[in-house]
Every structure is written in structure tokens, then in C-alpha cells.
Amino acid sequence: MQEAQSKATSVGVDIGGTKTKMACLDESGPEVFFHEPTPQSPDDALRMLIAGLKDAELPAPLGAVGIGCPGPLDQEAGIVHSPPNLPGWDSFALGDSLAEALGVPVKLENDANCGALGEAVHGAARDYDRVFYMTISTGLGTGIVFNRKVYRGAFGLAGDIWAYNPASLADAPRGNNLTELASGNGLIHQVQRLVAGGRNTSIPAADITTHTILSAFESGDELGIEVVENARHVLAGTICFVLHLLAPDIVTLAGGLCTDPKWFVDPVTKLVHEEVGIEKLKEIPIQRAELWDDAVLYGALSLFP
Numbered sequence: 001m002q003e004a005q006s007k008a009t010s011v012g013v014d015i016g017g018t019k020t021k022m023a024c025l026d027e028s029g030p031e032v033f034f035h036e037p038t039p040q041s042p043d044d045a046l047r048m049l050i051a052g053l054k055d056a057e058l059p060a061p062l063g064a065v066g067i068g069c070p071g072p073l074d075q076e077a078g079i080v081h082s083p084p085n086l087p088g089w090d091s092f093a094l095g096d097s098l099a100e101a102l103g104v105p106v107k108l109e110n111d112a113n114c115g116a117l118g119e120a121v122h123g124a125a126r127d128y129d130r131v132f133y134m135t136i137s138t139g140l141g142t143g144i145v146f147n148r149k150v151y152r153g154a155f156g157l158a159g160d161i162w163a164y165n166p167a168s169l170a171d172a173p174r175g176n177n178l179t180e181l182a183s184g185n186g187l188i189h190q191v192q193r194l195v196a197g198g199r200n201t202s203i204p205a206a207d208i209t210t211h212t213i214l215s216a217f218e219s220g221d222e223l224g225i226e227v228v229e230n231a232r233h234v235l236a237g238t239i240c241f242v243l244h245l246l247a248p249d250i251v252t253l254a255g256g257l258c259t260d261p262k263w264f265v266d267p268v269t270k271l272v273h274e275e276v277g278i279e280k281l282k283e284i285p286i287q288r289a290e291l292w293d294d295a296v297l298y299g300a301l302s303l304f305p
Helices: 042-055 094-102 111-122 178-182 184-196 210-218 222-246 265-275 279-283 292-301
Strands: 009-015 019-026 029-037 062-069 106-110 130-136 140-146 250-254 286-288
Touching (some): 009 111, 009 292, 019 292, 029 292, 062 094, 062 111, 111 130, 111 250, 111 292, 140 178, 178 222, 184 210, 184 222, 210 222
Parallel strands (some): 009 062, 250 286
Antiparallel strands (some): 009 019, 019 029
């Protein structure tokens, strides 16, 4: 791969399950110049990226491309491995294919890691060296950043705590993983199963969403309270474990379920402070993210410091 030119433009790419955005960085933040639906076919997506980057009116010649993409993936090899959000993207060599077509360096990174890096460099954690980031949205993702560098671990899987089964920490039967217990889709699927099993609730069976679940919780609905309170405790227990294991300088919470801090950020922080086993760890701030939809783009742009 060619080296980036000294006076060149780095572009950040955020590939999501439904949309793809591209941006370059100016004084006010990422300037999005491309926003299109993500093609189902990886080959179609590659062609779309190549055309979008070649046609872009950039402030200087293209010098490098950083990509945030759903995992699992191999960052070093630039290969996407069957991400659940991108069915059909099996062992797709996105990084090398794009680098070869454009003649510039390309770095590929897990989207949660990019979100963590974005918050660590430009967002709520910019004044801290050791950052643990968790996004609680449709799914659940985490990232770890030390001194503005993503910690990937073996196989690039550090931070993939979404797949962890918290029941394995106690004498309990094997249960669901963190995504199934505490993400937006996890809450929805729990309520759907319980309603199908005959549980009474004010949540309409034809309209089970995170919004209707949280509304039911707020109105005192027993089922809404059960699933939301359980999710809060699962998240708090997870963060307590992370605090004891990593002792980061800050925990940053992002994602749709953290937009209003009253739903998860504030109650989870309260539970963490009640449950954490070492008093000093309570001093580690747990803060809501700042960058929201731009976090992955900021992180992708920060892959080339």
C-alpha cells in the first residue's frame, strides 16, 4: 500500500447494517459528503465506496481511508467475517480490495472500537488515557482505548463482551448473553416471548418496541419493570466487573438507550456505586457519550493520526 501524502485528505467511512456514510474532517467536525443505503452484496458495496471516493470533491487529494464496520472482522488483514448486521459478507477482503482500487492506505476497524476511539480522541473521554466505551442500542458493543490506541486483544476480539453469558459468574443455569439481556433488541425479544407465553402487560402485542417498553415501565407495568430493571442490573454488574478488571480512567455510555440518561445512564451508575467492591473505584466517572451518530466517523478518521 502507498503512503499517505503529507498534504492529503483522510476519509472516514461508517458502514452500518442499513446505511453507509463517508466524511472528511474540518474545524467543526466530520463533514459528511456521502450518505447512502448499504448494499446487501459486499461487491456492490465495494463498487459504491470506490465510486463515492473517486467522485468526491475533497479539499486535497485522497490520502487514506479509515473504515468502521460491524464485526467480527480481521483488522490486520482487512477482512470482514460474517457480521450479523451484514448477512452475506463472508470473509470479504474489504480493506485490500479498496486499497488496491484507490492506491491509498486503508484501515479497517470494528465499529464499536471506532466509536470508542472517536469518544477517546474527540468526545466525552478526550481528557483521559484509559477508556472503556459501551454502546447500548439495537445491539450492544464495547471498545477499549489506551492512550488513543484501540486495544484489540487476541484475534481482534477484545471488548466483544456482548456475547458473554453473565450467569457463568455464579452458580446459575446457563442463560442469555448480554445482548439478549440488555440491548434494545434483547428487551423486545424478551417481551415478545413473555407475551406469547401469556404474560399480562399494557405493552401492545402488535407494537413491542423499546419506546413502548420504556413507556410501560414508566407507567408501572409489571412486565416493563421486570425487563428494564433486569437489564439495568446486568449492565451495572458488567461495568462493575470491568472496573475491577481494567480500572479505566472513564466509562463512556453511548447508543439510543442512553440518549435520555434517566433510562440507563443514571440508574446504572447508581447501581454500580452500590455494587462495586472497592470504594476507590467509585471515583471513576461514568459519563454519557457526546458524539452519538458521529462517533464511528470520528473514530474512523482517527485511525490515521
